Amino acid sequence: MSNSFLDLLDSRDALLADGATGTNLFNMGLQSGDAPELWNTDEPAKIKALYQGSVDAGSDLFLTNSFGGTAARLKLHDAQGRVRELNRVAAELGREVADKSERKIAVAGSVGPTGEIMQPVGELSHALAVEMFHEQADALKEGGVDVLWLETISAPEEFAAAAEAFKLVGLPWCGTMSFDTAGRTMMGVTSADLAKLVEDFDVPPLAFGANCGTGASDILRTVLGFAAQGTERPIISKGNAGIPKYVDGHIHYDGTPELMGEYAVMARDCGAKIIGGCCGTMPDHLRKMREALDSRPRGERPALEQIVEVLGPFSSANDGTEEGGAATSERRNRRGRRRS
Numbered sequence: 001m002s003n004s005f006l007d008l009l010d011s012r013d014a015l016l017a018d019g020a021t022g023t024n025l026f027n028m029g030l031q032s033g034d035a036p037e038l039w040n041t042d043e044p045a046k047i048k049a050l051y052q053g054s055v056d057a058g059s060d061l062f063l064t065n066s067f068g069g070t071a072a073r074l075k076l077h078d079a080q081g082r083v084r085e086l087n088r089v090a091a092e093l094g095r096e097v098a099d100k101s102e103r104k105i106a107v108a109g110s111v112g113p114t115g116e117i118m119q120p121v122g123e124l125s126h127a128l129a130v131e132m133f134h135e136q137a138d139a140l141k142e143g144g145v146d147v148l149w150l151e152t153i154s155a156p157e158e159f160a161a162a163a164e165a166f167k168l169v170g171l172p173w174c175g176t177m178s179f180d181t182a183g184r185t186m187m188g189v190t191s192a193d194l195a196k197l198v199e200d201f202d203v204p205p206l207a208f209g210a211n212c213g214t215g216a217s218d219i220l221r222t223v224l225g226f227a228a229q230g231t232e233r234p235i236i237s238k239g240n241a242g243i244p245k246y247v248d249g250h251i252h253y254d255g256t257p258e259l260m261g262e263y264a265v266m267a268r269d270c271g272a273k274i275i276g277g278c279c280g281t282m283p284d285h286l287r288k289m290r291e292a293l294d295s296r297p298r299g300e301r302p303a304l305e306q307i308v309e310v311l312g313p314f315s316s317a318n319d320g321t322e323e324g325g326a327a328t329s330e331r332r333n334r335r336g337r338r339r340s
């Protein structure tokens with residue numbers, strides 16, 4: 001059986017993924033605190049419009065509206081009994097939009113974090129996490145997704161639980177973490193750690209990388225970190241449209257469509273094969289990204305200075321891979337002093 005995602009991955013130099021789900025749905029009237037997944041059945045026309053917006057802007061793949069579709073997350077909205085229905089419909093709506101397009105479009109089943117902290121630090125057991133991811137992924141498969149797409153993960157334990165669940169479901173998968181804490185995930189994972197982690201699974205992801213995090217510059221430094229590990233696995237970069245700023249009671253992302261076009265080209269030069277946006281990324285941004293990827297030639301891997309020059313400053317001094325952080329620079333200083 002053919003699989004749109006595998007076909008695209010094999011045949012293209014770079015793939016354009018989609019942009020934000022939350023930002024776009026808020027613009028359609030979703031209220032902060034509401035579960036976006038309930039719109040799969042309550043507002044299916046709006047969800048199809050969300051998907052269609054990415055397709056029309058030139059995306060090769062889009063993620064389903066199922067990020068918070070585990071029982072743990074839906075429980076916050078008293079909808080833990082609707083995991084199968086809400087995820088299946090998210091996928092079916094996606095399939096409908098993808099299949100009527102003249103271009104080949106892949107539907108990726110979004111799976112976000114459970115929102116709970118896993119053992120040994122927290123309460124959530126490995127077995128229960130696997131069970132919840134399995135339930136969600138199975139419903140996404142039933143709805144017809146081409147690939148499962150784990151995103152915005154911080155803990156390696158949670159990444160591993162999802163990997164195990166996806167193996168049970170038997171669909172190819174991709175996975176990204178959010179490096180939002182001075183180059184590391186909230187649980188301390190570095191780009192180098194993730195590049196190694198993905199090779200340890202029985203069924204590794206087809207592609208892996210970073211999403212969300214902080215700004216466009218930071219995520220490219222993370223992509224360079226993956227590439228520095230010599231990975232041969234396709235790298236994913238789904239960065240936010242600039243840096244979030246609080247303006248008039250709203251979160252506003254300051255990245256323009258032009259900036260995201262530059263980001264897309266630089267992401268490809270840094271070694272990413274699947275390039276998209278995250279928070280703040282709208283169809284106008286995607287259009288510029290598509291245009292830039294199609295019209296500009298591939299270039300040399302950029303230096304950090306070039307990234308800053310084009311996309312703006314990093315939000316932290318380094319990418320978190322320096323062993324021991326401050327302790328290392330302390331050692332370096334001492335070494336430096338000894339030499340001088």
Ligand SMILES: [Zn+2]
Nearest residue numbers: 212240278279
């Ligand atoms: Zn995001």
